[in-house]
């Protein structure tokens with residue numbers, strides 16, 4: 031398998047994409063923040079099966095982290111990522127060094143929200159908001175997260191110009207936000223969401239798992255165990271969303287997790303289901319073990 035071409039400049043990335051497009055090839059993009067695991071590699075292999083050429087972006091986007099979040103400790107291993115992508119058969123890797131006109135992380139802070147707007151007005155000041163979908167779940171505790179994600183993904187789409195883009199449903203709300211942005215802004219891109227890839231013991235694969243101590247990793251299994259129990263319970267007839275949430279909260283709290291949220295929401299608009307479940311739902315969790323915040327979810331289709 032030949033090594034993928036690596037691009038650090040957006041103009042070169044765009045030229046490469048256009049060259050392939052003019053040859054009649056279809057392109058798939060897999061956006062990531064690096065420190066790749068099997069979950070990412072499944073997205074890459076799926077991209078390869080659906081398009082002629084596959085581009086993987088690796089970029090830890092400062093614009094989606096609030097100042098209190100874990101941008102500084104986000105893991106990275108570019109050399110390891112390139113080896114894995116080479117083995118997985120990615121054709122190009124985009125690791126932009128010049129994505130923003132200035133670095134959002136270095137810029138002034140207004141209230142809780144990081145802002146890319148520089149005093150002299152020369153920096154990045156355009157943001158995409160997916161106003162309803164970004165509000166609940168992770169949007170409540172990560173105030174700039176979804177505008178940062180939507181904006182950086184739109185920039186990646188404009189540079190790579192893919193036909194397909196592949197996301198994981200581990201980040202369920204993110205996947206829905208991107209689908210809505212693509213629909214509302216008429217991007218000519220098909221967005222595909224793939225199921226959560228798990229470790230053998232059920233823990234959802236996540237780049238942040240590497241920061242869990244062995245003890246916290248064991249405790250974090252309560253997330254998957256509680257979600258699985260809730261799903262089985264719903265399939266056996268428990269339709270009351272409060273009962274399902276209670277079950278999940280109990281198991282995670284008893285294991286020592288600090289719960290950010292446990293919500294039962296309908297799958298499309300992510301609106302909370304407060305009483306009886308009568309449509310396809312997803313049970314979403316965010317909880318911290320030590321200082322590592324994890325998210326996970328399970329779809330229930332009754």
Ligand SMILES: Nc1ncnc2c1ncn2[C@@H]1O[C@H](COP(=O)(O)OP(=O)(O)OP(=O)(O)O)[C@@H](O)[C@H]1O
Nearest residue numbers: 062063064069197198200201226227235236237238
């Ligand atoms: N376990 C997984 N199963 C399926 N898709 C995944 C999984 N983990 C990550 N992805 C997807 O890979 C893409 C890139 O995600 P990212 O690079 O942030 O990795 P991550 O493991 O989600 O890291 P984090 O620790 O930030 O949650 C996203 O579309 C994400 O949903």
Ligand SMILES: CC(C)(CO)[C@@H](O)C(=O)[O-]
Nearest residue numbers: 061062063091179182201
């Ligand atoms: C979609 C994304 C690459 C945007 O920075 C990121 O949020 C991620 O890796 O899930």
Ligand code: BAL
Nearest residue numbers: 063094095175201204
């Ligand atoms: N996987 C989502 C990226 C983030 O948590 O910032």
